[in-house]
Amino acid sequence: MATDPNEYEKAMPIVAAHLAKIERAVDRTRASHAGQPYVAVHQALVEALQDEDAQRVVPQVIEELARQITETPASPLPDIHT
Numbered sequence: 001m002a003t004d005p006n007e008y009e010k011a012m013p014i015v016a017a018h019l020a021k022i023e024r025a026v027d028r029t030r031a032s033h034a035g036q037p038y039v040a041v042h043q044a045l046v047e048a049l050q051d052e053d054a055q056r057v058v059p060q061v062i063e064e065l066a067r068q069i070t071e072t073p074a075s076p077l078p079d080i081h082t
Helices: 005-033 038-051 059-071
Strands: none
Touching: 005 038, 005 059, 038 059
């Protein structure tokens, strides 16, 4: 089945915009919830995706992203004494 190249060119900006929304949601969740329990991370990620109007993500992808964020160590607070 051949795909019309024009259809691809029309779809790519839409896909890129959707991926940017997902990336913002993941970045925000990672910044605020890195290293926290899976349940809290998963809920925060779902809410962040909703805030970005990017709810249409395969559940397994959300689960994997939440798992990765849970396993990411929290960033240490900056040392203000140096």
